[in-house]
Amino acid sequence: MEATSENRSPGRLFSWIERVGNKVPNPFLLFVYLIVVLMVATAIISALDLAVKNPSNGEIVRVNNLLSVAGIQWILPNIIKNFSSFTPLGSILALVIGAGLAEKVGLLQSLMVKMASRVSRRYASYMVLFIAFFSHISSDAALVVMPPLGALIFLAVGRHPVAGLLAAIAGVASGFTANLLIVTTDVLLSGISTEAAKAVSDTVHVSVIDNWFFMATSVIVLTIVGALLTDKFVEPRLPKWQGNGEKLAALTPLENRGLRAAGIAALLFIALMALLVVPENAPLRNPATGAIIPSPFIQGIVPIIILFFFVVAIAYGVVTRQIRRPDDIPQLLVDPMKGMAGFIVMVFPLSQFVAFFNWSNMGKFMAIGLTDVLESAGVSGAPAFLGLMFLSAFLCMFIASGSAIWSILAPVFVPMFMLLGFHPAFAQMIFRIADSAVLPLAPMSPFLPLFLAFLQRYQKDAQLGTYYVLIFPYPLVFFISWIALLLVWYLLGLPIGPGVWPKLP
Structure with missing residues (x-):
């Protein structure tokens, strides 16, 4: 079953976006073309001998020419390695298993x-989004698991599965850094921020909980707005959902017994994990510090989730x-x-x-160059907030790693x-908003084709432009809502984390 092709795009703007996007x-070809453009660009920039200065260590950064002898000598031996060592590939395939x-x-x-x-049609959107936000504890695994689950939840309550799919993508992608719990993102970014803060003060420290109040x-806010x-x-x-009158049947007694068995297995698994994590000297704690994070x-967490499944x-x-x-298990794994x-x-x-x-x-060259432009323009206060937000959002469209971008932006x-009187955790929080909001739109994201594949399960003729026109309202509204929340938070002088305010004491 699939959606009809009737076009109900919301207005001329989205119709235009869909037409352009479908071109x-x-x-596969898009990235081939981008590789060609990148190679030519590196040759031109290298020939002009353009360079920028890395503010973190004073290093002069030049672009390496991919079309040079050294470039060709690097490319050929590394093609297979580039593919096999592509980090998201293994995690995604393993999670799919x-x-x-x-x-x-x-x-x-x-x-x-x-x-x-147990959930009414009316509150299905709220449930999908809230579960999606909570799933961030599993990091990138949530981006693989939640979208199809969101579609199934909507299908189960008699609503459009594509709406559930989109809501789940919004929650796990556009809201990726919004968390109720402390997750790996907090650990990674806070360490980078602390190092950058040493340029001004050795006593200012950014901890993993310094953004907790705001992000929780x-x-x-985003659950309500997204729903x-x-x-x-x-x-x-x-488009009108054509299911040929098909509905999910009520569970059979055998299926109910299966769910009970799965529930018991889940509780036993969680109890075992608790024994391995909760006690003070548990084997899965940090052997040096005894901490859970990191x-x-x-x-x-990804192998643990796979084992749980x-x-x-x-x-x-x-x-x-x-x-x-036992032979049935590998056979069942083939189709996915x-x-x-x-x-x-x-x-x-x-x-x-x-x-x-x-x-x-090229990524470092672009990031440093763009930050230099903002710095030389003397932006401060609210313009600095917005400048950092939009610069971060722009770079996130080209560089898949948020931590890599923050490693370059943070020293500036x-x-x-x-120096303007703001806490470094506040700057980090601004970056997290932009980095997260545009994630579903980022062409560099390895999850973009996966999201499109999920959409095509229910809308066979969906193209990249179709995906963009459907998902676009979420990043836009989330971004605007987050900016509004940030401004209200700042104007009220509320703490962004335990004992941490937007401004330094």
């Missing part, structure tokens, strides 16, 4: 039906007789991996482009904000 080449088994045995579908029986509040956007704007404008537990899926599958013998073939093909040029971008220093903006 964008296939993602785990989540795919749960889907093939029917666990996810049964779970969504059970959840839907963001979860509540209203889904219910009042996005879903009413979707620790082997946090570093191994296997445990509960096998428990469900055995009880429901979807798994009758078949669906990833297009993604794997697309990753090949994407991985080359990212590697070429890094080796050529953290000292600048401190």
Whole structure:
């Protein structure tokens, strides 16, 4: 079943975006073209001998020419390595194996039906978004698991699955840095901010909880805003859903027993993890400090999630007789991996482009150059907030790693904000807003083709432009809402974390 092709794009602007977006080449060809453009650009910049100065260490940064002898000598031996070592590839494929088994045995579908029986149609959007925000504890795994789950939840309550898919993508992507709990992003960025702050003061420290109050509040605000956007704007404008009268049937007694078995298995798994993490000297804590963040537990969260999927899926599958013998398990894993073939093909040029971008220093060159422009313009106060936001959002469209961008921006903006009287954690918070909000739109994101593949499950003729026109309202509204929340927070002088205010004492 799929959506009809009736076009109900909200106004001329979105119709134009869809037309332009649909002219964008296939993602595979798009990255091939971008590689060619990048190689030519590096040759031109190198020939002009342009350079910028890295503010963090005074290093003169020049662009490495990909078309030079050294460039060709680097490219050829590294093509296979670039592909095989592309970090998201292994994590995504491994997660698909785990989540795919749960889907093939029917666990996810049964779970969504059970959840839907306890949730009204009216509040489905709120539930999907809130779960998506909570799922950030699993880091990138949430970007793989949540979108199809959101679609299934909406399908289970009789609503448009594409609306559920989009709401889930908004929660896990546009709201990626909005968290109720402390996650790996807090640890990574706070360390970078602390180092940058040393340029002004050795006594100012940014801890992992310094953005907690603001980001936890963001979860509540964005859940409400995202749900209203889904219910009042996005879903009413979707093409009519044609399900041929098909509805998710009520659970059978066997499926209910399977869910109980999966629930027991989940509780046992969680209890085991608690024994390995909670006690003071637990083996999955940080062996040096005894902390949970960072620790082997946090570093191994993706394998733990995969193992969790296997445990509960096998428990469900055995009880429901979807798994009758061990040989059934690898057979059930084949179909989910078949669906990833297009993604794997697309990753090949994407991985080359990212590697070429890094080796050529083009990303660092662009980031430092753009920050120099803002710094030389003497922007401060609210213009500095907005300047950092829009610069970060722009760079996030070209550089997939948020920590890499912050590593370059922080040495400029953290000292600048401190000299203006602001806490470095406040500058970090501004960056997180921009970095997160535009994530679903970033062509450099390895998850973009995955989101498109999820959409095509329910709308077979969907193209990249279709995806952009459907998802675009979420980054836009989230970005505006976050800016409004930031300004209100700043004007009221509220603490952004325990004992931390926007301005330095």
